[in-house]
Amino acid sequence: xxxxxxxxxxxxxxxxxxxxxxxxxxxxxxxxxxxxxxxxxxxxxxxxxxxxxxxxxxxxxxxxxxxxxxxxxxxxxxxxxxxxxxxxxxxxxxxxxxxxxxxxxxxxxxxxxxxxxxxxxxxxxxxxxxxxxxxxxxxxxxxxxxxxxxxxxxxxxxxxxxxxxxxxxxxxxxxxxxxxxxxxxxxxxxxxxxxxxxxxxxxxxxxxxxxxxxxxxxxxxxxxxxxxxxxxxxxxxxxxxxxxxxxxxxxxxxxxxxxxxxxxxxxxxxxxxxxxxxxxxxxxxxxxxxxxxxxxxxxxxxxx
Amino acid sequence: xxxxxxxxxxxxxxxxxxxxxxxxxxxxxxxxxxxxxxxxxxxxxxxxxxxxxxxxxxxxxxxxxxxxxxxxxxxxxxxxxxxxxxxxxxxxxxxxxxxxxxxxxxxxxxxxxxxxxxxxxxxxxxxxxxxxxxxxxxxxxxxxxxxxxxxxxxxxxxxxxxxxxxxxxxxxxxxxxxxxxxxxxxxxxxxxxxxxxxxxxxxxxxxxxxxxxxxxxxxxxxxxxxxx
Numbered sequence: 085x086x087x088x089x090x091x092x093x094x095x096x097x098x099x100x101x102x103x104x105x106x107x108x109x110x111x112x113x114x115x116x117x118x119x120x121x122x123x124x125x126x127x128x129x130x131x132x133x134x135x136x137x138x139x140x141x142x143x144x145x146x147x148x149x150x151x152x153x154x155x156x157x158x159x160x161x162x163x164x165x166x167x168x169x170x171x172x173x174x175x176x177x178x179x180x181x182x183x184x185x186x187x188x189x190x191x192x193x194x195x196x197x198x199x200x201x202x203x204x205x206x207x208x209x210x211x212x213x214x215x216x217x218x219x220x221x222x223x224x225x226x227x228x229x230x231x232x233x234x235x236x237x238x239x240x241x242x243x244x245x246x247x248x249x250x251x252x253x254x255x256x257x258x259x260x261x262x263x264x265x266x267x268x269x270x271x272x273x274x275x276x277x278x279x280x281x282x283x284x285x286x287x288x289x290x291x292x293x294x295x296x297x298x299x300x301x302x303x304x305x306x307x308x309x310x311x312x313x314x315x316x317x318x319x320x321x322x323x324x325x326x327x328x329x330x331x332x333x334x335x336x337x338x339x340x341x342x343x344x345x346x347x348x349x350x351x352x353x354x355x356x357x358x359x360x361x362x363x364x365x366x367x368x369x370x371x372x373x374x375x376x377x378x379x380x381x382x383x384x385x386x387x388x
Numbered sequence: 389x390x391x392x393x394x395x396x397x398x399x400x401x402x403x404x405x406x407x408x409x410x411x412x413x414x415x416x417x418x419x420x421x422x423x424x425x426x427x428x429x430x431x432x433x434x435x436x437x438x439x440x441x442x443x444x445x446x447x448x449x450x451x452x453x454x455x456x457x458x459x460x461x462x463x464x465x466x467x468x469x470x471x472x473x474x475x476x477x478x479x480x481x482x483x484x485x486x487x488x489x490x491x492x493x494x495x496x497x498x499x500x501x502x503x504x505x506x507x508x509x510x511x512x513x514x515x516x517x518x519x520x521x522x523x524x525x526x527x528x529x530x531x532x533x534x535x536x537x538x539x540x541x542x543x544x545x546x547x548x549x550x551x552x553x554x555x556x557x558x559x560x561x562x563x564x565x566x567x568x569x570x571x572x573x574x575x576x577x578x579x580x581x582x583x584x585x586x587x588x589x590x591x592x593x594x595x596x597x598x599x600x601x602x603x604x605x606x607x608x609x610x611x612x613x614x615x616x
Contacts, residue, residue, distance in 0.1 A: 090482035090495060149480015149495060149547030160460040160477060167459035167483050224453060224604045225489030384489060387427065387600045 089382045094147035096375040099216050100245065101140030102174070103238070103370070106213040107246015109133040109181055112188065113206050118280055123191075128257075129250045130188040134181035136249070137212075141174065166215065166222045173211045180205035213239045220381060227310035228318065228381040233300035238374065240293040244286070245370035248363035251282065255360040282359050283345040286366075290339040297335070297373075310385040318380035326376050334369010338362045390580040391469035392554060392609070394568070395591045396443055399614035400575035403428065403441035410570035411445075414555065416528075416536050416543050418500035423492070423552040424567050443576075445567065446471060446492045446552035447600065447608030454484035454493055454551075462548075469581075469609065470554050475541045478548040485549060489601045490608075493551045500543050504529040554578075581609065 112129035115122035145154045157171040184201050187193040193202060217235025224230050304315035318326060345358045403426070411417060411424035428441045452471045454463045462477035463484050485493045499505065504522030509515050522529055528543050536542050539557040544550040555565035563569070568576040579588035588611070595613040602608070 088485070088491075088495065090485040147481075149482070149497075149549075150478065153479040156477070157459055157479065162456075162458055162461045164456040165459045165483070167457065167481065171459060223457070223487050224606075225601065226486070382486060384491070387490065 089379065091378060091382060092147065093375065094143045096371070096378050098140040098144035098147070099238070099374050099378065100371050101136045101143070102212060102216060103242025103374070104246045104249050105133045105135075105137030105140065105177075105181065106209045107243040107248075108136060108250050109177075109184070109205060109209040109246070110213075110243055111247045111250050112184070113202060114280075114285075116193070116202070121279055125250065125254060126193075127188055128254050129246075130181075130185040130193075132250055132253060133209075133246075134178055134185055136246075137174065137178055137181065141178070166219045170212070170215045170219060173208060173215050177205070177208040177212045180208055210239075213242045216242065220378070225310075225384055226381045227307070227314040227385065228304065228377060231300065231303065233296050233303065234377070236296045237293065237300060237377075240289055240296065241370045241373055244289050244293065244366050247282075247285065247289075248366040248370070251359055251363040252367065255363070281346065283342040283362075286338060286342040286359075286362060287346065290335055290342065290366075294335050294339065297331070313385040314380065314383065317383055318376060322376040322380055325372050329372030330369050330376060333365050334373055338365050338369070341365075389467045389469075389582075391582045392448065392559065393469075393579065393581045393588050393611065394445070394554070394565075394609065395577040395579075395588045395597070395611045395613055397575045397577070397591070397614050398442070398612055399616050400573040401441065401443060401571075402573050402575075403439075404572065406570050406572055407443055407445075407567035407576065410566050411552070413531065414533055414536065414558075414566035415540075415553075416501075416533055417550075418496070418543070419503075421494040421496075421500075421550065423494075423550075425492070442600075442612065443567075444490065444492065444600070445610060446554070447490055447606065447610045448552075448554055450607035450609065451605055453487040453489065453604070453606055457483040457487035459483060466556070468556075468559070470556055470559075471551075472553055472556065473540075473549065473551055475544050475548045475550070480547045480549070482549065489604045489606065493549050495549050496544055496546050499546045501529045 108129045112126050112133065115126040115129060145151050148154055157168070158175065161168045161171070180201055184193060184198075184205050187198050187201060192198055214235050217238035220226065220229040220238070221231060221234045228234075301315065304311045307315075341358055341362045345356070345362075405426060408422060408424045408426060412422075415423055417423055424443065424445045426441060426443045428439070430437060430439050432438050448469065448471045450469070452463070452465060455465055455471060457463075459481060460477050460479055462474045462479070464472055464474065466472050480495065482495055485495055503518040506518040509517045525532075527534065532542065534542065535557055539560065540553055555563075555567075558565060564578045565576075568578045577587050577591060579586035581588060583589065591613055592611060597611040597613045598615070599608045599611055
């Protein structure tokens with residue numbers, strides 16, 4: 085029996101950064117729906133999105149045994165292979181995200197072809213976000229992966245991480261800070277738009293993620309011997325990382341902070357200390373969650 | 389077209405491991421990689437003990453998960469029902485290794501048969517280096533089997549995966565896979581599942597059998613009979 089673990093941390097980095105790109109793009113669309121008050125946030129998100137996805141893809145390419153052949157995946161395909169779908173989804177998404185970023189920077193994203201790029205990009209973003217999970221869940225013999233909860237866990241984690249990175253970049257680059265004041269200034273400048281409470285967005289996503297993770301773990305714990313074996317393997321070898329990193333730091337604390345912040349509109353602004361700290365926690369937790377699931381899922385229960 | 393399969397008679401198998409060694413010779417399989425392998429375990433407590441030995445190889449599954457996972461079609465099913473790999477297409481993504489429940493697909497992390505290119509001498513200025521010995525031959529290394537290169541890369545390069553081909557180069561010449569040929573007790577039987585009179589069909593109808601990882605829906609074509 086071959087005990088080689090084929091996919092190392094470079095694959096996690098790709099899944100994480102790819103997820104960040106997906107989340108950032110969806111945040112840009114979300115911010116756009118709130119009008120001009122989030123123009124700066126939209127810009128940051130739109131720029132981060134293709135940069136993150138491309139960086140992730142670089143790691144993935146250098147994880148290949150034959151990096152120079154990566155381009156052949158565009159003309160050699162296999163309709164049954166989820167990875168093959170991913171090649172086209174990611175290629176399409178990168179192109180759309182770059183075009184969208186350029187349009188946003190030129191403030192042309194709401195006119196002409198901008199609308200088409202936006203919605204098509206949104207579709208591809210969801211596609212790529214789901215692809216990450218399906219790539220893993222399509223492996224029948226990987227008990228931790230081969231279930232319906234996994235793509236949801238990965239997708240929601242991606243969206244959370246994407247939002248978090250944009251919020252963090254917004255906070256550390258002063259010119260990009262979108263606070264109550266800048267939002268008010270934009271509004272005073274005659275622009276239209278309304279505000280959203282970032283904490284509320286986080287609460288909804290974190291609650292969905294926590295519930296799905298719980299459902300997933302419960303199903304594994306009460307599953308067949310492969311499921312029980314793999315869950316035990318995960319908890320025995322990555323227990324601290326899982327409970328402390330992925331669950332407490334990545335989900336529970338951000339949820340608590342977000343609920344605490346919900347009481348005040350100011351604390352819910354992108355750029356407030358609370359949302360920035362929450363963003364850092366979500367990023368750490370998101371990475372750990374994906375890495376633990378990826379590493380532990382590759383270990384198979386003995387065949388006999 | 390034939391649908392090739394293998395039956396392994398565990399009652400005849402003595403657990404000598406000749407199949408694993410023979411395979412390495414025939415297919416120029418490098419160190420750390422085992423196309424033909426075995427699972428063994430001892431269970432129970434003395435005096436009630438049991439030793440189990442199961443020779444393994446690629447199951448050449450009808451529903452091969454590695455073929456489904458390969459993004460570039462390098463891993464494919466051929467017209468004879470074998471699961472084969474094309475190293476010239478392989479990008480080394482290892483999706484097949486992840487998808488394979490049996491652990492029979494190996495990745496070449498390093499240059500294979502590196503010893504024969506190594507300049508280091510075991511005892512400096514006294515013994516020769518691997519490279520000094522290796523350069524005296526026009527083949528990649530002294531025990532290289534050129535027959536292997538008829539249907540697959542003679543040696544699979546660094547950065548791609550490799551696996552059992554059921555000795556497709558021998559099958560094409562009307563011979564049986566080398567592990568079957570080398571088994572001293574005749575425990576391995578190779579044949580066509582679609583031929584009702586083939587030896588494999590006779591054995592499968594005579595005895596009950598099991599296959600590894602049947603619950604994964606892979607429809608493996610290596611059958612084990614007469615477990616004892």
